[in-house]
Amino acid sequence: MRTFYRLVAVMIVVSGLTGCISVSYYAQSVQGHLQIMTARRDVGKLIEDPSTPKALRARMVSASAIRQFATDELALPDNSSYRSYVDIGRDSVTYAVFAAPEFSLTPRTWCFPVFGCVPYRGYFSKKSATETAVELQGQGMDVFVTGITAYSTLGWSSDPLLSTMLSQDETYLAALVFHELAHQRVYVHGDSAFNEAFAVAVETTGVKKWLRAAGATAQLRRYEAAERRKAEFLTLVSQTRDELGQIYGNSGTSEQKRAAKMAAIERLRTRYRHMRDRRWGRYRGYDAWFASPINNAKLAATSVYSDRVTAFLRLFDLCSGNYARFYASVRRIGLLDEPHRAETLAAADSCY
Secondary structure: HHHHHHEEEEEHHHHHHOOOOOOHHHHHHHHHHHHHHHOOHHHHHHHHHOOOOOOHHHHHHHHHHHHHHHHHHHOOOOOOOOEEEEOHHHOEEEEEEEEEOOOOOOOOOOEEEEEEEEEOEEEEOHHHHHHHHHHHHHHOOOEEEEEEEOOOOOOOOOOEHHHHHOOHHHHHHHHHHHHHHHHHHHOOOOOOOHHHHHHHHHHHHHHHHHHHOOOHHHHHHHHHHHHHHHHHHHHHHHHHHHHHHHHHHHOOOOHHHHHHHHHHHHHHHHHHHHHHHOOOOOOOOHHHHHOOOOOOOHHHHHHHHHOOHHHHHHHHHOOOHHHHHHHHHHHHHHHHOHHHEEEEEEEHOOOO
């Protein structure tokens, strides 16, 4: 833990030197994280404590088994992360602010010592996130703010399980634990698209392996159905991003581009309703996403987590589903410079 405190101190000093991010921003990050870290309770002790509510004890037993599975079967780090628990008393642990120009799908990035440049700013306070969003909107940017249920310090501290991670079923919890631990296994400085897609690949393959090992056939069918719907949703988003890319690249006035942009987004909503009603039956899990404003920032945020997942899943298969070989291959590709990294991943035809 002292190592993490030293890291934070360095980050604050560097921020003052570079002027990229204010000291107050780092201060809120430090304060929010330390509040969580000081409230941690050991999972094993919670399970043994007779005063622990029955429902919470059951979730802790499940979480403990998931955490052990991550190490034993997915070759994820065997450390103290996700072996403690904190009830944070709110629906989201942090809030991420994404921004992109009105006529571009390239998200704005912010750079941080150690972690590199990322396409968002995170806040422990919803009020602070909203204030930043308003400021960016005043600069003419498209903005998207979303609540986050888990975050990773990349192993710099012992990340705890959070009450927000228990907001859904065990499959959701397993996905989060596998995803966040994947960031501790491989992390490429300043390449969020690479890092997030890799973590999603570990998450999805890991959840399927976990459900099969548990003999949870019904849950596995539900999970695979959800993954198919997500793939169809992402295909719709990708189609709209292609349309918008053409609109933004064409000649025309701002008014013409703005009108064409709005029309493309409305076509996206129409295509979604058609797919939902014709293919998905009564499933309406994406209704909230479509009901709220859609803009370049929101579309860019979605692409960060999805664009390279298929390439990582193919690489995983090329590595015969062996996690240690897969991680070693991903790590080698991650050492390449960014253009060669993306090309090598996309063209991989063997375990690298």
